[in-house]
Amino acid sequence: MEISAKQVKELRDKTGAGMMDCKKALQSSGGDEQKALNWLREKGISKAQKRTDREASEGVIGSYVHMNGKIGVLVEINCETDFVAKSDKFQEFAKNVSMQIAATSPVCIGPEDLPAELVEQEKEVYANQARGEGKPEDVVEKIVQGRLKKYYKEVCLLEQPFIKDDSLRIQDLINELTAVLGEKMSIRRFVRMQVGEATE
């Protein structure tokens, strides 16, 4: 079976095994990478159990625990260099975003992260509310768009007003910081945990 150089390289990157071993592993596994990984482990050539899980991105994990220890937050904020990641301004931003999440419990980072069904459901509720108030059909759509915008400001982190200065959205803080520090930056993910809350 023909094994491509790309496949061999990927397996090498994951296992640190030699080129010929990787090729042999892939050949005896019909090109299936997971089987090749197991083949290498069985032969004792590789002990790699996890995929190498680093991407090229710098940044910091911000955290905040509410005084009484009932709420905790982690947030990953990325930038381009470790130099910027270590800067006071960037670290302060990470702390502020963590506090924001603890206080406001956003559902997601940006509007594009909301499930489409949830948005549709919201729109339907707003439309029925507006109709229930006797609004004519041609203004209902305008009302729906306005309320949807308000909804985003409640549940999307980037659209929320900053708890320490509500004239700025979190996205505005990012834009300012990007201008000051001269690097692209983004909020990648967050977790908020509260003692005793229900989980799926």
Added chain:
Amino acid sequence: MEISAKQVKELRDKTGAGMMDCKKALQSSGGDEQKALNWLREKGISKAQKRTDREASEGVIGSYVHMNGKIGVLVEINCETDFVAKSDKFQEFAKNVSMQIAATSPVCIGPEDLPAELVEQEKEVYANQARGEGKPEDVVEKIVQGRLKKYYKEVCLLEQPFIKDDSLRIQDLINELTAVLGEKMSIRRFVRMQVGEATE
């Protein structure tokens, strides 16, 4: 349509709306709770957008961020009373478990949380390794069980040796603390974040 008192009560607990409103909402929604929630919102009777998400459990969110801010951990540890949750011993345990997770990056809390396919895959690898070493089939199964136990000690938090005293497993620490504080306690969930790691 017949609506049970139980359904009405559940909707009341979630919305804070009056009993008759809840009954009407359920009747006009054919007993579908989500639709009833929307009905109440449309009528302006309830603004509840989220399910009430508290269960009866006390505890604390432990956290730990590695000095350089590249790794962060949150862990929820439950007990029975807020009194115990606030005690020094319990808080110290939460901090220790957070540090443990930051250092060892466990896959899950206990062996029962591992996906069955993953366990099967591990067993197959061990069996093939043992056969590759020429072991007779009747000892292969013993070897597999032994290695599986070792695997659990690596990837399951409760089975891991405590980083500050490797004569004790994390489960042993819980057992000790339960005896001292006189309350049932458990590690409910954890999150570990590392800057730049790949995510699904």
